Amino acid sequence: MDNEIQEILINNKLSNTEGRRKILELFLSHNGAMAHNDIEKGLGEKIDRVTVYRTLQKFLNKGIIHSIPTSDGSIQYALCKNDCSEGHHHDDHVHFVCRQCGNTVCLDEVNTPTLDLPKGFKPRQVEVIVSGVCKDCNQPRG
C-alpha cells in the first residue's frame, strides 16, 4: 500500500507529507466513501481539521478523489479508481448509499446511463445516487 500512496503523490506532483499519506492510507484501507467527519475521526484526530479540509480540496482538484452528494447534505469523498486527472474526471459510475449501514460505495461496474433530455439541455455530467440496501446488509446470515 505504501507504494501505492507514494505513486499517487508523485503522479500528482504533491509533496510527500504526513497528512497526505495518512489520508490516502485511510482511503485505501477503507472500503467506501467517507465524509469529512469520518475522515477526521478515522485519523484519530491527529491531523488538524483545517489540514483535512485543505487536503481534500487539493485531492479533489487533482482528481485523486471525487465527491458524492447525498440527500442528507453530507458530502462523501471516495478515491477515483483510474485515469482521473486534473480537471478531468472520468467519474461515470453509479453510487450506492445503504440505508441500513449508512455506507456509501462506488459501483464501478455500473455506468451512468445516457439520458434523453428535453430539447436545449446539454448534459455534461450525470450523477447517479441509488439508495437502498447494500450487498452486505442484504445477507440472510451475518
Next chain:
Amino acid sequence: MDNEIQEILINNKLSNTEGRRKILELFLSHNGAMAHNDIEKGLGEKIDRVTVYRTLQKFLNKGIIHSIPTSDGSIQYALCKNDCSEGHHHDDHVHFVCRQCGNTVCLDEVNTPTLDLPKGFKPRQVEVIVSGVCKDCNQPRG
C-alpha cells in the same frame, strides 16, 4: 395561486400561517429549485431564519417539497408536482443543474432509469442529477 397555496396547506393539515404562505408563494412563483439561502433572500428576510428551517423540514416530511443534493454540497428544495404524501414520495424524475446560470430544475418528463445493479444490492430510490447547460443558457440569442 392563492387557491393553490390554501389547498396545499389544507391537504397537508398544516395551519395557515404567514410564513408558510410566503414560502409556498415563493416556490410557486420561482421556476426551479432553491437552497435555504435563496429562500431566505427571496422572502426579503421578513421571516426568521429559524422559521425557514422549520418550515422546510415540515414541508419535506409532508412531501410538499423534495430535496436535491448537489455536488457543491448545497441542498436544493423544489415543489413536488403531484401525489407525494407523507413519507411517500414519487420523486422519480431527473434534476438538472446548469453550470452557467446555476439554476437547478426538475425535468419532470425525464424518468430516472432502471439500473442493473450487482447481485445483492436492493435499490429503493434512484437520484439522478445531470449538470451541463440548460435550455435557457443554450439560446444562441438572448
Next chain:
DNA sequence: GTAACTGCAAAATATTTGCATCCTT
C-alpha cells in the same frame, strides 16, 4: 534556500435548541 504545507487562532457561516409569546382553529 525556497516554496509549499501545517497548525493554531479566530472569523465567518450555517444549523439546532429552548423558551416565552403570539396566532390559528
Next chain:
DNA sequence: AAGGATGCAAATATTTTGCAGTTAC
C-alpha cells in the same frame, strides 16, 4: 382555550482565512 407556530437568544457545528513556524525537495 389549547396546541401549534413564531421569533429571539444562544448554543453548536461547520467552513474559511491569516499568519507564523515547519517541512519537503
